[in-house]
Amino acid sequence: MFKPLALGLGLLALPQVAHARTPAAPTGSVAPDVKAKPVGPAPAVVDAATSAPRVQIALLLDTSGSMDGLIDQARRQLWTVVNTFQKARRDGQMARLEIALYEYGKSDIDAKDGYIRQLLPFTTDLDKVSEQLFALRTNGGDEYCGQAIQKATTQLSWSKSKEDLKLIYIAGNEPFTQGPVVYSTAIASAKEHGIIVNTIHCGPAEVGAREGWTAAAALAQGQALNIDQNRAVAHVPAPQDAELARLSGDLSKTYLGYGSEGRASKLRQEAQDSNAGVSAGATASRAASKASRLYDNSSWDLVDGAKKGTVKVEALKDEDLPTELKGKSVEERKAIVDAKTKERSDIQTRIQTLQGEREKFLASKAAENKGADTLDTAIIQSVRTQAAARKLMLE
Numbered sequence: 001m002f003k004p005l006a007l008g009l010g011l012l013a014l015p016q017v018a019h020a021r022t023p024a025a026p027t028g029s030v031a032p033d034v035k036a037k038p039v040g041p042a043p044a045v046v047d048a049a050t051s052a053p054r055v056q057i058a059l060l061l062d063t064s065g066s067m068d069g070l071i072d073q074a075r076r077q078l079w080t081v082v083n084t085f086q087k088a089r090r091d092g093q094m095a096r097l098e099i100a101l102y103e104y105g106k107s108d109i110d111a112k113d114g115y116i117r118q119l120l121p122f123t124t125d126l127d128k129v130s131e132q133l134f135a136l137r138t139n140g141g142d143e144y145c146g147q148a149i150q151k152a153t154t155q156l157s158w159s160k161s162k163e164d165l166k167l168i169y170i171a172g173n174e175p176f177t178q179g180p181v182v183y184s185t186a187i188a189s190a191k192e193h194g195i196i197v198n199t200i201h202c203g204p205a206e207v208g209a210r211e212g213w214t215a216a217a218a219l220a221q222g223q224a225l226n227i228d229q230n231r232a233v234a235h236v237p238a239p240q241d242a243e244l245a246r247l248s249g250d251l252s253k254t255y256l257g258y259g260s261e262g263r264a265s266k267l268r269q270e271a272q273d274s275n276a277g278v279s280a281g282a283t284a285s286r287a288a289s290k291a292s293r294l295y296d297n298s299s300w301d302l303v304d305g306a307k308k309g310t311v312k313v314e315a316l317k318d319e320d321l322p323t324e325l326k327g328k329s330v331e332e333r334k335a336i337v338d339a340k341t342k343e344r345s346d347i348q349t350r351i352q353t354l355q356g357e358r359e360k361f362l363a364s365k366a367a368e369n370k371g372a373d374t375l376d377t378a379i380i381q382s383v384r385t386q387a388a389a390r391k392l393m394l395e
Contacts, residue, residue: 053095053392054164055085056122057383058152062172062202064105065140069230070171070202070375075133076278077376079285082126084380086292090163090392097294098122099129100156103136105143105172114147114179122156126295127265130272143172144179145216149186149197158193165390166193167222169379171200173229176212183212187220198222198382200375202229223385225378235281236365240358245280247351248273248287254344256302256322256337258311265300266322284358291351303340313337 061067061074088095101119109115119132149168158166168190176183176199190197197220201208205226208214217224252273257266276286289295298304298311302322305311314330325333373381387394 052093053088053090053390054098054159054161055088055095055387055392056098056100056156056159056164056166057379058100058102058122058156058168060102060104060148060152060168060170061136062105062143062174063103063136063138063141064107064143064172064174065138066173067105067138067202067229070227071133071136071138073227073229073231073375074136075130075275076282077285077374078126078130078133079276079282079289080376081379082289082294083285083292084383084394086288086294088387088392088394090390094293095165095392096124098124099126100152101129101132102148102152104145104148105141105174106139107141108139109141114144114151114181115141116144116148116151118151118155124294124296125265125299126289127268127272130275131268134272134275142178143174144181145170145172145176145212146181146183146186147179149183149190150181153186153190153193153195158195162194163390164194165383165387165392166195167383167386168195168197169200170197171202171227171229171375173202174211176216183216184219187216190220196220196222196386198225198379198386200225200227200378202227223382225373225382227373227375227378229375231374235279236362237280238284238358238361240354240361241280241284244284244287244351244354244358247347247354248276248283248290251287251290251344251347251351254303254340254347255297256324256340257300258302258305258316258322259300259320262300262302262320262322265297269297284355287351288355291348291355302337303344306337307341 059074061070063071082097085095085097088097099120100122102116103109103119104114104116106115106117109117120128123129148170152168187197197217199208199213199217199222201211201213201224203226205214208224208226214224252269255266255269257263273286276282296304296308298308302311302313302325306313313325313333318326321328321333324336328336384394
């Protein structure tokens with residue numbers, strides 16, 4: 001399935017043509033998948049004001065046999081993408097970030113589902129997103145882009161506000177025209193919901209144009225992007241990397257998970273700290289994310305929960321408390337939570353300072369390391385333009 005690689009260009013919409021592969025459903029069928037129901041775990045609870053601007057991003061990743069490089073980029077670059085939204089705001093009001101994840105094109109997914117699977121509905125739990133990315137495995141299959149877009153459009157709980165930024169990114173390298181759902185039908189439905197579809201073709205621009213990726217993006221009023229999915233994610237060593245890695249570990253020690261969900265989430269956090277160790281750059285970027293407002297774990301952590309008012313330390317039963325608080329009086333519990341709160345704040349401030357210095361250092365080296373686009377640069381490039389159109393400031 002792999003094809004030569006290059007950077008992408010945008011062209012005008014082209015008519016869709018049939019592909020030689022036999023689809024899983026009758027050829028020519030264009031009926032929308034309107035009966036599809038949400039699957040997977042429930043979205044993470046968010047407590048931001050209902051008027052707060054929202055950024056919703058659905059990632060649709062091709063997990064067929066040739067896409068190991070794409071998945072590796074997604075794993076390594078998740079935190080870089082997340083950090084783009086740390087300061088996202090409109091009229092001074094901070095936006096919340098929600099990410100959903102789909103895989104498509106893998107043969108061990110049922111053919112009746114179009115070889116498409118929802119891994120996560122919209123969630124603010126960033127560790128769950130990382131966990132799912134690291135659990136992905138590729139396997140040969142058929143890639144039905146139109147049907148994947150359709151499922152993401154109908155299954156996810158998209159915002160009803162016209163002001164919110166609602167984005168689908170679909171990445172892969174096979175013709176966009178395969179499968180039982182004509183992509184123009186799926187895109188028309190997405191546009192009705194105010195969703196912008198961006199295509200990320202893993203290969204040369206001319207191939208993406210020939211096989212419908214550019215036309216689909218133009219029809220969706222999105223961007224047609226091209227990446228080298230097999231390009232190794234380059235890391236420019238920065239003087240701050242080692243200290244950021246150490247502080248990330250210290251920061252995790254300030255979390256006090258309560259209840260069964262707290263214990264599971266604390267283990268997940270530790271696992272994603274370990275997963276970020278694939279590179280010093282990923283570790284540093286994750287540290288910056290953990291020190292930001294976007295890394296909100298008030299649903300399972302006593303420090304975040306007490307700060308947001310979602311949990312009362314004095315109301316918890318002893319069996320629901322983390323080890324550090326078991327057998328303690330209410331006053332002792334509160335003192336420990338207060339101490340962890342201050343410790344976390346101090347560490348986050350230090351991380352934010354170091355990350356600012358790191359960003360300046362990397363910016364000074366950027367010209368020396370310019371190369372083909374990878375997944376993070378493709379997403380960040382497009383989202384800046386599309387956020388501005390919704391009057392969302394990212395800096």
